Amino acid sequence: MKYDGEAPQEELATGERSTRNRVARSILDHGPSTVAELAQRLGLTQAAVRRHLDALVADDVVSPREQRVYGTRTRGRPAKVFALTDGGRDAFDQSYDKLAADALSWIADQEGGEQAIAAFARARIAAQAGAYRAALAAAAPEERAEALARVLSADGYAAAARSAPHPQKGEQLCQHHCPVAHVAEQFPQLCEAETEFFAELLGTHVQRLATIAHGDGVCTTFIPKTSHTPHDDVSPKTDNASASNASSASTAGRNPA
Known part of the structure; x- marks a missing residue:
């Protein structure tokens, strides 16, 4: 079967879902994370991470929030972090x-x-x-x-x-x-x-x-x-x-x- 250099749409969609799941899993494993932290951990560009986060926010899997600071707060605006929502946690946690x-x-x-x-x-x-x-x-x-x-x-x-x-x-x-x-x-x-x-x-x-x-x-x-x-x-x-x-x-x- 010839693809003319392009993967079929279903394969592209599967790859997108897989990467999106990796983004969500990284937030589960490491806690609320910035775009830069996710990009570094996953080996993705920040633009790609933002695109996946936008989709996860739209699906109510993650939500943006201001980063909480314990101890002395430094100058400047706190970085925005992305955290799992209750629905996002439920997707990972099969519980009773x-x-x-x-x-x-x-x-x-x-x-x-x-x-x-x-x-x-x-x-x-x-x-x-x-x-x-x-x-x-x-x-x-x-x-x-x-x-x-x-x-x-x-x-x-x-x-x-x-x-x-x-x-x-x-x-x-x-x-x-x-x-x-x-x-x-x-x-x-x-x-x-x-x-x-x-x-x-x-x-x-x-x-x-x-x-x-x-x-x-x-x-x-x-x-x-x-x-x-x-x-x-x-x-x-x-x-x-x-x-x-x-x-x-x-x-x-x-x-x-």
């Missing part, structure tokens, strides 16, 4: 959100309200804690944030650790995806239990700066620089002492920002 939300609502009604949800959230994390404890126990103290990011990524959270912006002294743990974000919108105890667990694993207080469940493009947790090292046997607890200790972990899923 309504079933989960209904189950948690039943637990709250039947078993004691918010305290029952908090107990469930901690028990859920405790059941999954083994791999996290092992990963951090094997890492050097200065590499524990990165180790936590790796094990979170293995569980579908597309996480990364990076130095916190000046003047903060520490690191930021960024989770670019949350498989339970829609449920956590209704039940912030899920985010709170997760933040408590991070504090226990890392052996220091942490502060949740932003959450996807609250409408931010990425879940961001600040980990201050500390000389303390976590206990190798750290695991989530549900007693009052743990709750008191975790109160400094943050205002968690209710995003103080």
